[in-house]
Amino acid sequence: MIIRSSSQVSRWKVLRRFPVPRRLGVPGESRIERGRFWPAPPGAKRVKRFEIYRYDPDSGRNPRLDTFEVDLDDSGPMVLDALIWIKSKADSTLTFRRSCREGVCGSCAMTLDGTNWLACTRFISETESPASIYPLANFPVIKDLVPDQSHALAQYALIEPWLKPDGPPPQHERLQSVAERKRLDGYYECILCCCCTSGCPSHWWNGSRSLGPAVLLQAWRWLTDSRDAAKGERLDALEDPFRLYRCHTILNCTRTCPKGLNPGKAIAEIKKLLLERTL
Amino acid sequence: MLEMKPEGLSSARPRPRSPNIQNYRPQLTSVLSIANRITALVSTVAMVVFVAWLIAAELSPRSYDAMYAAAMSPIGRALLVIATFAFFLHLCGSMRHLVWDSVRGFELGAIYISGWVAIVASVVLTAAAWVTGLLLKG
Numbered sequence: 001m002i003i004r005s006s007s008q009v010s011r012w013k014v015l016r017r018f019p020v021p022r023r024l025g026v027p028g029e030s031r032i033e034r035g036r037f038w039p040a041p042p043g044a045k046r047v048k049r050f051e052i053y054r055y056d057p058d059s060g061r062n063p064r065l066d067t068f069e070v071d072l073d074d075s076g077p078m079v080l081d082a083l084i085w086i087k088s089k090a091d092s093t094l095t096f097r098r099s100c101r102e103g104v105c106g107s108c109a110m111t112l113d114g115t116n117w118l119a120c121t122r123f124i125s126e127t128e129s130p131a132s133i134y135p136l137a138n139f140p141v142i143k144d145l146v147p148d149q150s151h152a153l154a155q156y157a158l159i160e161p162w163l164k165p166d167g168p169p170p171q172h173e174r175l176q177s178v179a180e181r182k183r184l185d186g187y188y189e190c191i192l193c194c195c196c197t198s199g200c201p202s203h204w205w206n207g208s209r210s211l212g213p214a215v216l217l218q219a220w221r222w223l224t225d226s227r228d229a230a231k232g233e234r235l236d237a238l239e240d241p242f243r244l245y246r247c248h249t250i251l252n253c254t255r256t257c258p259k260g261l262n263p264g265k266a267i268a269e270i271k272k273l274l275l276e277r278t279l
Numbered sequence: 280m281l282e283m284k285p286e287g288l289s290s291a292r293p294r295p296r297s298p299n300i301q302n303y304r305p306q307l308t309s310v311l312s313i314a315n316r317i318t319a320l321v322s323t324v325a326m327v328v329f330v331a332w333l334i335a336a337e338l339s340p341r342s343y344d345a346m347y348a349a350a351m352s353p354i355g356r357a358l359l360v361i362a363t364f365a366f367f368l369h370l371c372g373s374m375r376h377l378v379w380d381s382v383r384g385f386e387l388g389a390i391y392i393s394g395w396v397a398i399v400a401s402v403v404l405t406a407a408a409w410v411t412g413l414l415l416k417g
Contacts, residue, residue, distance in 0.1 A: 002395070003307075004388040015305045022301050030295040055295055063295050111297070114304030138299040148294060201309060204299040249379050250312040251390055252303075265385035272382050 035064030049130035106193030196253035213263035
């Protein structure tokens, strides 16, 4: 099947997960146990099941997988609507981040049916039955569907994501030509939801030192900014076997970006620039 | 703030990590990436076997005959076909990477088309190599 846009949901169900043992490399505290079943309210006609990862840090127990039945006639059309329905009609302790409900803030990024997307821009009708909802893959979990993104954000801070211009501040705006501004298209739109970083196998295995696609896309966004004068310094900071070169162009990032951006291409641009610098 | 660790919170238990490979859906992107590594490994092992074959030919007719008999056994033939396919898949996969290194072919449609082309091409090349080989053998 040819995927032309990251928003396409693959209809192939041949290989739902990699043939690895469920507990391969999973430390004891991360092992998922069977949770409880939350039946639909009596009288519900169109019912859909959702398997949702639950973790309560105060319980002292392992994460578990709860199954919720949602009354689709009573819920909105998006996965986020189903989560809100569960929170208000079934289990008020279900915890998740959400804000804009229109794919702009990036708060409700999670792993839906095994791929990363925003709960607010994924239709319930596009999900499997039962739909599976996990917090962003490979992130430490604070509670239920809330991942701890502090490490990814610290990596973002490392690339110094701000304009570093040359010389004294000008009397007017720093102007760009239309062509110069166009170079930021496809990169400035990133909402830092971390769907790509969470879906990157290189970041799974070397996340402590590899920066991951979201941060590297941001790095390119500043490298390609005509107003920025710190190109050499930025490239020096990236030229590292782990920070940049753990990217092996797997391209799960480009496949999963809910904004349709291309972190894989941004990283290739950085590698090309580094190569050109040595010539 | 950024270094906030669970020890600093009420719970002393380490935070669980959300599953990665246990739950993440295999996609053409990741499957071909891991395939490129596996085929590299298979090709390397095949290269060692190839050198062993040359050494056997050099040592004595008896050792060569033994090596030939092993290669022509059903398992030997199957392994040779697998090794040929691995070689071609690695070749085609690596050409995608070569093109990507020049920052071309990164549109999602291009990534998927080149991926399927690599798979189909390596099947065709494997078949062509074997047909040619068997025809030459007569």
